[in-house]
Amino acid sequence: DAMVIQNPRYQVTQFGKPVTLSCSQTLNHNVMYWYQQKSSQAPKLLFHYYDKDFNNEADTPDNFQSRRPNTSFCFLDIRSPGLGDAAMYLCATSSRGQPGDEQFFGPGTRLTVL
Amino acid sequence: GQNIDQPTEMTATEGAIVQINCTYQTSGFNGLFWYQQHAGEAPTFLSYNVLDGLEEKGRFSSFLSRSKGYSYLLLKELQMKDSASYLCAALDSNYQLIWGAGTKLIIKP
Numbered sequence: 623d624a625m626v627i628q629n630p631r632y633q634v635t636q637f638g639k640p641v642t643l644s645c646s647q648t649l650n651h652n653v654m655y656w657y658q659q660k661s662s663q664a665p666k667l668l669f670h671y672y673d674k675d676f677n678n679e680a681d682t683p684d685n686f687q688s689r690r691p692n693t694s695f696c697f698l699d700i701r702s703p704g705l706g707d708a709a710m711y712l713c714a715t716s717s718r719g720q721p722g723d724e725q726f727f728g729p730g731t732r733l734t735v736l
Numbered sequence: 737g738q739n740i741d742q743p744t745e746m747t748a749t750e751g752a753i754v755q756i757n758c759t760y761q762t763s764g765f766n767g768l769f770w771y772q773q774h775a776g777e778a779p780t781f782l783s784y785n786v787l788d789g790l791e792e793k794g795r796f797s798s799f800l801s802r803s804k805g806y807s808y809l810l811l812k813e814l815q816m817k818d819s820a821s822y823l824c825a826a827l828d829s830n831y832q833l834i835w836g837a838g839t840k841l842i843i844k845p
Contacts, residue, residue: 664740664823664835665779712778721766721786721827727778 625649626728628713634734635703643698643731645713651726653719654696656688657712659730665712671696672719700733708735738762740836742824747842748814756809756822756839764829770798770809771823773838779823782809811841819843 626647635641645654653672657665669688670677676688685707687699700707710732714725739761748754760768767786771779785791785800785807797810809822821838828834 662744662837662840664837666835667832710776719831721831722784724769724781724784725779725833727780730778732776 626713626715626726628711628728628731630731631729632732632734634736635700636736637704638702641700641703641733643700643711643713643733645696645698645728646694647713647715647726647728648694649715649717649726650693651715651717652693653716653723654690655712655714655716655725656696656698657714658707659710659712668698670719703733703735705735708733738826738828738834740824740826740834742822742836742839744837745840745842747844748811750814750816750843750845752814753810753812754814754841756811756824756841758807758809758824758836760805760807760824760826760834762826762828762834765802766827766829766831768798768800768807769825769827769833770796770807771825773821773823775820782822814843816843816845 655670656668659665668682671690690696710730712730713728716723716725742758770782773779783798790799795812823838824836825833
């Protein structure tokens with residue numbers, strides 16, 4: 623089945639220790655998104671890629687970086703996680719990023735920072 | 737600024753009907769999405785409206801009024817598995833999704 627896969631599902635890291643979250647998709651979609659979602663809050667867009675064209679949201683902290691080496695894979699790097707970065711990180715894809723194109727979400731990675 | 741408003745929490749009874757409202761203020765508008773999110777899981781797509789009116793899809797219907805900046809999601813014949821958060825998201829002129837915080841729907845037997 624075509625899908626969006628995120629690994630790991632649960633990640634525990636220590637304060638200040640770099641961590642990388644991964645996302646892969648078998649949908650062959652052009653657009654990939656990374657969201658941060660804290661409990662009972664709206665998903666917050668961190669970045670998105672249209673193909674290899676990287677788009678960084680203005681208020682995304684420099685602590686967050688992203689890479690998309692090919693169509694199928696996208697990574698979120700958190701260089702120095704703080705306690706405030708504990709959240710669910712959601713990867714999503716859409717076929718063209720056009721109006722009406724729904725976003726397909728992966729299961730998310732729940733990050734805990736100790 | 738851009739803003740989405742929806743109630744924080746609603747309670748309904750199994751078998752009943754519930755309407756979840758959403759108002760939006762965005763820079764331009766290219767449609768409105770509703771997503772369902774069960775606790776600890778990713779959002780899943782329910783509906784997309786770009787024209788005024790009601791779109792029906794099984795037990796779920798979604799309504800849009802562009803002039804009023806208003807949408808609602810109507811859930812009929814509620815089942816226990818419908819207990820979830822329902823997120824409203826509007827697509828702005830830059831094709832960015834502006835998300836609401838979600839309405840937590842609690843279904844009671």
